[in-house]
Amino acid sequence: MKNVKKILIFSILATISCNNEKENPISSSQLNINGLKKEIVYDKNIESYGVFLDISSNDTLNYESLPFSILMANEQNPKASVMVFVQMIEVFNKKKFTIKKFSDLPEANKDFALYYLKKGAEMGSVSGQVYLEEIYRKGIGVEKNEMKADSILNVLRKQKGYKDEHRLTFPGMRE
Known part of the structure; x- marks a missing residue:
């Protein structure tokens, strides 16, 4: 389980850093999403996690929410724990x-x-x-x-x- 946590944290950080290094100008919505991701990863901010879940329900971010849910679930968040279950099914069910x-x-x-x-x-x-x-x-x-x-x-x-x-x-x- 520790290896899974390390891999997830690494993939989250890589996603954040890749999003910040794009050559194209970043829109305000992307900045907001990246800001939310950073608050979730570094501060374990439950409000940011909730906002990110709402935003990530769209098609382009849907699969990105699972690592953040796992991270928050490991912080003893019951909603995030259930979201891991839901998102795992979503990943395999289109x-x-x-x-x-x-x-x-x-x-x-x-x-x-x-x-x-x-x-x-x-x-x-x-x-x-x-x-x-x-x-x-x-x-x-x-x-x-x-x-x-x-x-x-x-x-x-x-x-x-x-x-x-x-x-x-x-x-x-x-x-």
Whole structure:
């Protein structure tokens, strides 16, 4: 895992530095994106990460967000941990997330994505808990385990404001 972190940090820094060394003038939006990337890498700035996620949802930056999500997830950020799971599926599914596509990931990638999903769920991410409950309940990419699914559902039901209908409202659950 340490080697993965080193590779990710190196690739992030290389991306930032390559973006800064372009011969063409850099637009204000590129400066803003590069500034956000630097704040995420050097300051672990959660607000910058959130803005970067919003911006990176467009076609040109979609695949760039995964290393930043991994970096922030390793800083114990539950949202980022769940985003690693979502983005891993998107990488292998033409930028589209559906939970059913989790089972189509190559085994090593599935283990990687599941590790971060569990991490996010353990840190209290409701979306992470909902996805994890669904995976175990239906056996999506893992052995079906209704006892684990029921246990996760019991934790979810204790969350303030959670209702069983929420399981149906999460993106990627109905497809």
